[in-house]
Structures are given as structure tokens and as C-alpha cells.
Amino acid sequence: MGSKTPLYDNHVEAGARIVDFGGWDMPLHYGSQKEEHHAVRRHAGMFDVSHMTIVDLGGERVSEFLRYLVANDVAKLKDYGKALYTCMLNPDGGVIDDLIIYFIADTGYRLIVNAATREKDLKWIREQAGAFDVDVLERAELAMLAVQGPEARELAAPCIDGEWRDAAMALKPFNGLQAGNVFVARTGYTGEDGWEIVMPAANAGKTWDRLLAAGVTPCGLGARDTLRLEAAMNLYGSDMDETVSPLEAGLGWTIAWEPDDRDFIGRAPLEALRNSPDRQRFVGLLLEDKGVLRNHQKVVVEGVGDGEITSGGFSPTIGRSIALARVPAGDYDRARVEVRGKLLNVRIVKTPFVRNGQIRIDA
Template identity: 60%
Template sequence: MTQKTILNDRHRALGARMVDFGGWDMPLNYGSQIEEHHQVRRDAGMFDVSHMTVVDLHGAQVRDFLRKLVANSVDKLKASGKALYTCMLNAQGGVIDDLIVYYLDESWFRIVVNAATRDKDLAWIGEQAKQFGGVEMKERAELAMIAVQGPNAREKTLGLIADGDRARIGKLGKFVAGQAKTTDGIDVFVARTGYTGEDGFEIIVPEQQAVALWDALLDAGVKPAGLGARDTLRLEAGMNLYGQDMDETVSPYEAALAWTIALDEGRPFTGRDVLEKQKAEGAPRQMIGLVMDEKGVLRHGQKVLTAHGEGEILSGTFSPTLGKAIAFARVPAGDIPLGAAGNVRVDIRGKEVPVRVVKFPFVRDGKAQEGI
């Protein structure tokens, strides 16, 4: 049975084209995906991300548990509200899910996991927690989430925060969260995080007040955006999508997520031995960024040809900001020069089309990165 977020009726009233996304009835766009993309890059847009799963972990051993559970080091989290992006791995070093961990206090951490992986994530976390007596896992299904993103997103959101909290929330650093009240008295958890490459907030709000917050943001000039724009924005920003760019057969090193791995001494997290071996010997595959200067679109599953062997397109799309096709691809490990087209080719309906290998993110601060 398809699930609906509390904002489903609002999406339909705004004329959204609805699609199934991981078992959820979600807005693909509200008319023009391209306009929604540019709205976020140039001003402020908002996304219903209430399908995401919020889980609170309580207990005296929660930090020790998370030190074992995830590949990044939660020991970096010392100030209340500080957040960490990380991967949760299986024993083979494959990515079960990517998630954000928030530190609230020594006996309370919050994690946000992907909607499509909810069932397996909760089962895995619950099973691993049995090794740490007293760790309590509580899914917060009564909470909704709205992401407000764009160069003007923070300013427009802060106008809805109560006077007593506005200055403090306005000073939040990136990947830091804080509790606050809105001018309407709604309790919100505001995190300076996002999935678009733009600044902004992800706001966790009690489900019963989510519609009121959505409407207040609309009145403040924040326009809604759907899954289509969210996908083109995150790919331009060089952000992985679970299930397409990585899964349980892919290690963080093979997903260009080496920066999320902390091989700190004395922390035997799940999958560490595999990652240590890949760091020492090199991972068998690598993820690269591609730009196609010819007309056309790079799509998931297309064959990629390199001097080291064949790979495939992972995420691929037309970039509204760049006006050309971009993609992630996973190919055999080996040195591939950046820049000139022809070192790598993509099989598009039997034609080998030359593409350029580039560093990602493809777009930063609303503009193409150098060399793209």
C-alpha cells in the first residue's frame, strides 16, 4: 500500500504531478522541474522530505554503539546539535545506507535514514544494538520534515522563527542543529543541512503542525519543488543517491566517499577490515564524474568504455545549470586523465559518444566548477 505524507493534500492542491517513490506518493514536480531547479539555485525552494525516517537512540552506551555501527567517527560530535554524515556498512564493507547522525547529549543521538531502506535499516540497527545493553531505538513516526534550500532559504526561514530563538538559529554553523519555536509557537528542530548543494535548513516538525509550517513558508515566498528538481540539484552538487550510486555491494571507496571514512585507532567498526585493505591495496572500482558536450542525456545503466575496462552510468541527467548532460559512472580502477573528451566513451544506442572526465561537484554556489 502506497504511503502518504501529511502534506499530500497540499501537494495536490498546488497541482503537483505525483509519483510512487519507494512506496510513497510524492510530488515529482508542480509544473516545471527546470523552473523548480532554478528557483532553488537562485532563490529558495522547499521539499517535503517527511518520508525520511527519524530515529532517536537513547542510553548510556549510545556513543559506543555508534562507534561500532558507522564508518565515520562519532567522536567528532562533542557539542550539542553537531551533525555527521556517514555510511553504515555490512561486514563486506558494502553500504547498507548513508545517514546523518546528530549529537544531542551523551545519552541521546538522533539519526535520519533513507525512506526506501527504512525496514532493513531498522532491522540492522536493532540487531546490532543488542550487543550494547540498554540502547533504546525509537522511530519518530510522528515527525515530519521540510527542507528549505537556496541562497535566500535561511533568511526566509528565519523570519518564521520566534524572536527569542532567531539569532541563535541564524548563527548555526553548517551541519549543526538546534531546537526552536516558530512565531506561531510550533516546536521545530532546525538543522543547517541539505541535499542540493545550496545553503538552507532541514526542519523536523511535529506532523500535526507540518501543514501550518508549509503554508507559512509559502507565504514567506518559498516555492515548492519536487523529486525531479531534487535529483538534478543533488547530482550537480556531487551527492550520491542510495540505491543508484551505491548499495550493499559498493564500498565507500568505490562511491567516492573516502572522506566519510575515519580509520581512527582502536575503533573496530563493522566493515573496517575490508576498508583498510582497500585503502592499502586500492579499491577495484572507482566513481568518476562525466560531462557530455554533445546533445543527448546520460542515463543510468548505459555502458561506459575506458582503457581499463567497461563500467556503467550510475546517476545521469541533463543539468539545468550547465545546459548539458552530466553523470556519475563506476568504472574499473586506474588512472583516467581529466579534461579531454575521448579517454572515456559512453555507448548510447550503439554509438560510442566521447565524454569528458571531470571532478565533481559539477556546480558550486550556483556556478559551474572550473574545467566543467
């Protein structure tokens, strides 16, 4: 038996099929992954993301520490509650994890890192933090719910104390605020509008029931994966890991090169790769033939070389198969993918595939 979130019993009650995910017993779906996917694109769905690791950092030199620890620059965060997506790199420029950092106070930030990488992340952060006198506090007692979809904020608003509700509704994308004993942020992993709400574990069941009663659809890890794939949001362990730099995982935009004298871990190897003509591309693929693209299938670019699908699957919104892939450098817009011995035709497309309920590619 794995670890259980405070909402485990609620999942079982809602008919969840439970699977192991990084040592956690999590809902895969509650009947139909596709219906859950559509619910988020069209109305509102909720995901228990309490398995994710919340880490609060504190100290006089915490900004200086984070400017060294991660590839994006927390100096960009001017207002309290503002969020930053970034990679934490090893000295070779490989990705230890991707995370979101919230600016809480001049001496405090909140990090949300992946569940499957919890131990190594905490170890790495603590090792680096010592030199900066930064306190690293894991907040395992907190639960987190993601409410996502065009109707999500409206349906979830009653879960925020009246005193804070207007301010919560007024949050701009990628901003958060402490609203009494919950922290609410306009962030997510679906390509839809919505909130992620961090709360004391004791409140989680009540909030879940309230959202359920309001018509928010419970959604499992299955729908979470197809939604994030359509939104072309990376999954750690699939699209990047410690052997891959953010530059070859479509995450170049998360690297803050300026100011050029900021020394962050992994900077030197990234600088070397930055202008390399051999740098692999990270692209979106749309399958033109019938079938389904899957992780690790070989991408064949005639006359150029081979690449690999890092995340592949079926897009319920488009009704066809899509993928993210790492492919050789070069100027081309078509390729083929080896599926069970056959070469299927794919087109390289600009991502995201889907955003805010709309198909964004020429399907």
C-alpha cells in the same frame, strides 16, 4: 495507494504530479522540474522530506554503539547539534544505507535514514543495539521540510520561534539546534545553503503555507535529484548499495580510519581494499557530445576496461548532461559512453559540478 506525508494535501493543492517513491505518494514536480531546480539555485525552494525515517537513539552507551555501527566516528562530534554524514556498512563493507547523525546529548543521537531502506535499517540497528542497551525509537510522528537556496534561511527564519531565531540564523553549516518544538539544521541535499526543519506533523501544513506565502517555491523529487546530482551527492540505491563499498562510491572521506583500533562493522574488508591498486574509481563525467547520460549506461575506457554510470542526467544549471560513474582503476581523463549503440565522448571532471549557484567545472 501509498503512504502519505502530512503535506500530501498541500502538494495536490499546489498542482503536484504525484508518483510512488518507496511506497510513499510523493510530488515529482509541480509543473516544471527545471523551474524548480533554478528556483533553488537562484532563490529558495522547499521539499517535503517527511518520508525520510527519523530514529532517535538513547542510552548510556549510545556513543560506543554508534562508533561500532557506522564507518564515520561520532567521537568527532564535540558540540550538541553537530551533524555527521556517514555510511552504515554490512560485515562485507557494503553500504546498508547512508545517513546523517545529529549529536543531541551525551546519551542521545538523532539518525535520519532513507525512506526506501527504512525496514532493513531499523531491523539492522535494533539487532546491533541490543548488546549496548541502546533504545531505538522511530519518530514517525514528525514531519520534515528542507528549505534550500541562497535566500532560504532568510525566508524561513519567521517560521522559527522568536526566542530561537537568532541562534538558528547563527548556525554554522552542518549544525543544528532544538528551537522549541522544531529541530532546525543547516544541512541539505542540493549544494545550496539552507535548513532542514523537523517538526510535529500538526505544524507542517502551517509552515508550508507560510513559506509558500513568503515566496519559497515548492519543489518535487525531480528537482531534488538534478540538484543533488549537480552537487555530486550520492543517492542510495543508485550510486551505492550493499554490494559496493564507500571507497568505490566516492565516500572514502566519510570513513574515519583513526583511531586505528576502533572496530566498526565492515572495517576489515575496507582496510584490504584501501590500498588496492585495482580499486575502481568513482568520478564525475561531462558529456561533450549531444545527448543525455542515464543510469546504467556503459562507460568504455579504451585499453583499460568498462565502467558504469550510476547516476546520469541533464544538468539544468550547466545546460549539458553530467553523470557520476564507477570506472576501472587507471590514470585517464577521457572515456566514452554507449548511448543507444553509439559511443559518445565524455570528460572526467572533478566534482561537484555545481555548488552555491556556481558552475565549478570547465564546461
